[in-house]
Amino acid sequence: MIFDKQPCSRKINLMGKKKKLTGIFLAISIIAALLLHFFIIKGLLYAQNMSFTWNNFIELHDNSIYFLIDSIILLIPLFAWLSGSYFENKINSYANIVEKRDNQHEAVNEIAKNLTNGNVDFDADQKTDNKLVQQLLALRDNLKKQKEEEAIRKKEDNQRHWVSEGLAKFGDILRQNNDNIDTLSFEIISELCKYIDAVQGGFFLLEDTEENDKHFKLTAHFAYDRQKYNEKRVEWGEGLIGRAAFEQKTLYIDDVPQDYVEVTSGLGQTNPNALLVVPLKFNEEVHGVLELAGFEMFDQYKIDFVEKIAENIGSTISNVKINLKTAKFLKESQEQAERLSQQEEEMRQNMEELQATQEEAAKQSKEFVSFTNSVNHTLIRAEYDVNGILNYANTKFLRKLEYENSSEVEGHHISMFINEKDKEWFNDIWNDLSRGGHHFEGYMKHVTKKGKDLWTMATYTCVRNENGGVEKILFLAIDTTEHKKQSLDYEGQIRALNLANIKAEYAPSGKFIACNDKFLESVGYTMDEVKETSIFDFFTEENQTNFEELWNNVVNGVPYQGQLSVTVKDKKIKWYQMTLISVNNMYGEVDKILVLAIDITEQKELEIKISEQNRILKDQEEKLKNSEMELQKRLDKAKRELKQHFKEVEKSKVRHEKTLEGALDAILTTDQNGTIEFFNKAAESLWGYDRKDVVGQNIKLLFSNDIIEADDFVKRFVKPGLEKIVGERKEISITTKDGENKQVLMLLSDATVDKVHTYTAFIQQIEVELF
Template sequence: MKIRMRLRLKLLLAIISVTIIIFWASISFLTNSVDEFTRNNIHNYIKATTEKYANEIRVTLDGKFNMAKALAHGFYNYSEYTPEQIKSNTLNHLYGIALENPDILSVWASWEYKAIDPNWENPYGRVRLTYLWENGELKKLEEDLNLDGDNTKSLYYILKTQKREALVDPYWFTYTGSNKKVLETSICVPLVKDSLFSALFGFDIELTYYQKLVNEIKPYNNSFAVLISENGTIVAHPDSSVVGIFADSVLQNGKLILSELKKDNEFSTNVIIENNNYYVSFSSFKISNAPEKWHLGIYVPEDVIEGQIVYLTRISRMVMLLGLLILALIIWFIAFSITRPLVKATNVLSDLSLGKIDPTKKLSINSGDEIEDIGNSINILIDSLDKTAHFAKEIGKGNLNASYQKLSDNDVLGEALLEMRKSLEHAKKIDEERKLEESKNRWFNEGVAKFAEILRRNNDDLADFSYDIIYNLTKYVDATIGAIFLINDDDPQDKFIELMATYAYERRKYEEKKINIGEGLVGRCVQEAETIYMTEVPKGYFKIASGLGEQEPSTLLLVPMKVNDVVFGVIEMASFEPIEDYKINFITKIGENIAATISSVKINIKTAKLLEESKLKSEELAAQEEEMRQNMEELQATQEESARKSAEMQSLINALHSSSYVIEYDINGNVINVNEAYLALTGQNEKDIIGTHHADNLQMTEEQKSNYQRFWQDLRNGIIKKETSKVSIGGKTFTFIETYSPIYDENRKVIKILKIAHNITDFINEENDKRKKKGK
């Protein structure tokens, strides 16, 4: 007797057996590895978190150092003024900084009399000028110090002789008229000219802010952070009673930790605190050019780490076992799905043997399983397939209206063909919807590309720039009316919203409009930084409040132009038809791009204004110098005027270097100079960049290479260029908004190219994250 084994049983036995063996081996291997892998990941996360917060603290202190540097650089030409003028100008600058930065306890400058007074003969003696806050009032102090000789043990004498910056170790101080002790530090920046120490500028900063910041650092339950200064003083600690005390007398293994941190910038270890084992990770950082290092440490209980490991291990095992169970069910279902149609086809085809039979088409199958039954049924079904084949051909031609009669009420194949026609009709509908969605996406992407090009041109004049944007945006989204409002913050005491450009009914409208923040829909949109969309606008609204003319569309859209939560203005659109969601999303995206560009434009305008002010100041100083030296020869006067302009320009260049990323290229695109800000951003050394070519880190297609050659030819012809580019350096990709300016010699010949760039990488990354989340 022939033994028959069902196909379903064959599939199940073969596949499930192999699957069980493979899964068992995988579970055994992964279980042994997951504990160590999880522990390493947690330790790496704690180290990364420590480094992240250490960088945040460094950035806040760097900002204060940059202010002090800018103050010192502003007096680089002090030798052109009398001692009284230097004192007066210094007090004016100190007053302005203290007034604008009430978080700084005091702002001071110490001038060496030897540097400012030509009649001073001693190498010691100084005047200290100070503005400090006492009981909510700004107080001025002027003191003569070291008139009998320098205190060689003082910090001032050390900085004077070493001519370096310093971040002073924390110290307690009580201001006159107050019983409150303040833990503070001082930022010190020297002014050195021609190797001569001339003055020391600095700020006194209260450290309470860092106590609040450190208290918020809790990556895990029951974890905490500690901030320690160069000399081991605790700057911030969850227990405020130990703040200001040396770490080696408070922290467990404090001496060991401080010793290791002097050797390396990172250190991790385990300590026991009140019978609890902690994993601790420290990260050190320097501020500006000061040699002092501060250290941030994060303590995480080992029982919390062990809990994470146990939890993840348990979850991993459960997922593996669940995966095995699900896979077994899927295999069973697949096997069942494969054999079930065959079994059904055998039974149905036997019942549907109602048509003509062609004996020459009969099959002879003796496989001993369901296939043999299928062959026998197919022999009966051959004649009945003619009608079915004709119907299928019509469907294949696209004739979805072709008629078809089932062979009987139990005609499963006929029913399947009719269902297929329904499925094709449904697929056709789905395809049309897909094409519509693709069309919207293409419209969106093309629009982004189009406005990226618009944003790169004509962005030196805000009025023309605004009109160019609203003109094209109104047309692109098929709106009726459009307007752009920008925040005017030229006067920090009087910020208001200004109508920059409107577009309506194929003509440009010039209307002056000033709106206070919070006033009307536009002011509310700026204040709340949220999109406003109205589909039921009261009659007469536009005539009364909108400022967009006498037409009365039915829908109104206001989108804030913001980047990094900073609002730069509002896009106002109106239409007779509803504005679809994808268009609103597009306008929102363009608004963000406009905000980023406006931010750059304002920086350029301010830079140009500073250059113009510098020019006017240079001319004024030149006129005064000419009057004082009217008996000198004309050539000597011209040379001295040129020297003054050169020094003034150098100060501006130094200020530019401290706020932007600056690279100089020769006319062939090779790097010949790079500023410290760019080196700090990319983590490179100057020797790694000098001599490299501009295109080394750019990712370009063949078409972009051709445009790139024209780009450099235009620069060599003296044309200023503005670009947004991506640069990959050290495994990181940076996105910059860049301005390329040709530099001429005295014969108006281009001798090099100056690039001023602003980093917008974080903004681009946020946008990509938003898109990914929206895509999910």
């Protein structure tokens, strides 16, 4: 969009005219009135044969009619002043209209500039009555809304992509490591910590082989990008691990107790702020638990992702426990088949990409030839004086350098067309030319008006005068910008082909022309040896007839792509995925045959090996099926027995909890780390806390810091690692939810199973009698 560039100057001129017009009119009218009065008086005096003197002038005014003439003369300036004022008002009105229009143009220009630059957050006057400005502001609001909606969609798409990519990633991990539980657990927990930005994670596997010893074992621990080798055992139903397993649901805590877990790095120690505990369940059975800790809160989509992964892990562990031994040979066969299939697919894709690249290269080559022919007789031309001042530039020069007319460049120094980085070496060339040195011919890069690079094949030549001195310097050039870009592109493609493929070039007769190092390495010949061979020397007599027919088809313009067996040095047989394609010269004749190949000898040998293994595997599969049926029967029986045992354990646990729940004294249970696991109704009444607010929290919640430091019995009870005072009834103080201190009697008991302590406190409130 082009706007009027003269409103400011026009407004200044109008304002100036507005202020001076009345004065000019008044001055001119006064001068005209005086002159008119002078000539009238002089004419009257002359008509009466009177000379022009002051006395005659006074005598003439004895007649009152001459005073009327004087009055009329005075009306002329008055009329001029009124006329000037009238025109001033007209000009003032026009100036205001022009100013308003210019302001509207400026507003439209500013809005359009912001929208063109992609800025939709600028402020503008919303109350304007200009329809174009209103429409542009409406466009801004729509673009802003679309930008916000696009940001939301992009965020959701990124999350979906993140989840899909993660499911595929961990699907690969589960498939690749399902023959070793320890390796699988570490791979999962380490990659999962990295993927969801967790600083620490643990993989707890359910050990239930012995009916009387059901517990969770820490099989993998990962923190700060390092594998940890901690050993830990968690009993069934113990802590958050046991709770998540028992309830079969995810536990997410965004206010982690300070002493629950501590992360140590080379920078010091700190505590995570978020804890995620997810059971590994499949078919309503728990096989383990994942515990993840992070400094930042976990987003909901990450929690949902971990739950999906946990379900897949549970399924995998379930299958591994049942089929680990029976699936070993089958898994190896499947992995070999998958690798072969993947290699074949990659090889096919490489061939397709190679063919597409070759077709694109041929297409670009034809376009370049056409472009070169079209500009062959059109030159960029300019003339400079010896000081580098441009005196003349033709239309081609202006158009290529993006100038509109010659006045923009003529009279300017040549340095305005040279990039700052090129001026140092170009100044040496120019100084030599200005002194009459040799002409310059070669590639030259210029900078256009808009800052773009213009590559040319340029010639700078000295034009000499009659005395042999340098009169001017002539510049002639051809635009080679597109050719330069294509050359760089071709060079890159050729380097890529040489690095990725075996490549050789042969004449239509089969005579060797050139090859890359990968070709020599593959066939085992030196360059001197391969120069003495033809393409037909690589094929045995049995295969030579078929290859000659194939070669003739390629020479006639029919490309070939397929697998061929080749005899290399020392009569060794190799297989190649080969592409043969003819390359034509500028006349359309076949100039050479390009051979591109990928060594697939190992794949071919693997095919034979796999074919034999498949036969063996079929026999093994039949045996495995029989074994699997027997194992399934045993598994069903074990499941029934396990369910019955679990029901008995649950009944016993419920009876125990109901007994403690109905006690009149307050009873609470903690683990050896001080985490509250049981809190009966009497305890709720004593402290004023609801059970759901206490279970899972640290025992320090129920005692003030002053009481803990003052009472050795309480200190030993609440602080992990200190020996507890067990079996003695002590009078202590507690702190209720409302901050009230109460005196109670407390007895502490200890239950130890496999070196893991569980402490139960029996608390009786002391009744105080008032007299």
